[in-house]
Amino acid sequence: MPFVTFEGVEGCGKTTQLARVGERLRGMNIDVLETREPGGTEIGEKIREILMDVRNSGLDPGAEWLLLEADRRQHVSQVLLPVLDRGAFVLCDRYGDSTEAYQANGRGLDGGAVAFVDAIARQGLMPDLTLIYDLDPVLGLERARERDGRDGRFEAADIGFHERVRAAYLAIARREHARVRVLPADAPTDEVFAATWAAISERFGI
Numbered sequence: 007m008p009f010v011t012f013e014g015v016e017g018c019g020k021t022t023q024l025a026r027v028g029e030r031l032r033g034m035n036i037d038v039l040e041t042r043e044p045g046g047t048e049i050g051e052k053i054r055e056i057l058m059d060v061r062n063s064g065l066d067p068g069a070e071w072l073l074l075e076a077d078r079r080q081h082v083s084q085v086l087l088p089v090l091d092r093g094a095f096v097l098c099d100r101y102g103d104s105t106e107a108y109q110a111n112g113r114g115l116d117g118g119a120v121a122f123v124d125a126i127a128r129q130g131l132m133p134d135l136t137l138i139y140d141l142d143p144v145l146g147l148e149r150a151r152e153r154d155g156r157d158g159r160f161e162a163a164d165i166g167f168h169e170r171v172r173a174a175y176l177a178i179a180r181r182e183h184a185r186v187r188v189l190p191a192d193a194p195t196d197e198v199f200a201a202t203w204a205a206i207s208e209r210f211g212i
Contacts, residue, residue: 007037007093008210009086009131011101014139015172016161017146017153018191023139023202024097030203031095034212039089042099044077047084053077060159067113071120074105078127086131102128103136103178103186108160111174112167132185135209137202138175139191143168146191 010027012020024040031038044054053073056062078101089096102124110120143165150161179186187205191198206212 007090007095008134009090009096009098010206011098011103011133011136012139013100013103013107013136013175014191015141015143015146015168015175016158017149017151018139018141019149019195019198020137020139020191021099022195023137023199024099026199027202027206028097031097031212036212037092037094039085039094039096040099041081041085041096043081043101043104044074046077046081046086046098049080050077058158058160060156060162062159063162065159067109067115070113071105071109071115072123074109075123075127078102078105078124079129082127082129082131087129090131098133101133101136103138103175106178107171107174112163112171134185135206136182136186137205138179138186138188139198140172140176140188141191143172 012024014020021042028038028040043050044057045051053076056065057070057073086096086098105120105124106117109115110117147161147165147168150158154161176188179188189198189201189205193201
């Protein structure tokens, strides 16, 4: 069954869209798993706590990246591959494209090294479809702060970081146009969902 990933800058609304897709699929009696990175496993949720804790502002960018790859390796091995093998429709909130956008481009780490290690973590597993929710980072950060009431560790980064992340996502979409769809995320939620479902329906014939 399909593996769909949801990507975008902070506050783009991808998590809301993923949940709505999952609800629609379950209403069609389709076996669906909603999962996320970092997280998705018991070990991954512990890694997530470290990565998201704003008190860990001193976390080295390289250490951040390697924690994310450790989380991904565990997630792919323990959850994604077994669930896909059983024939479920998998929806994942962030995956390898996030690492390229946030760590290689946002943090400025070596892109070749990031790609090499990420390939090891993914074990050959690539999404069938990736939806990138494109949004001005300034608006996205405003939304994220309204939602959470504070800055998380990634939201606290300077605006230049978030602009680099957005630019990286758009570059990925140009390079991987057969896999990636870019959806404007500044429209009302229902309109974004209509575009989301249209992309999924077109790709998978449902």
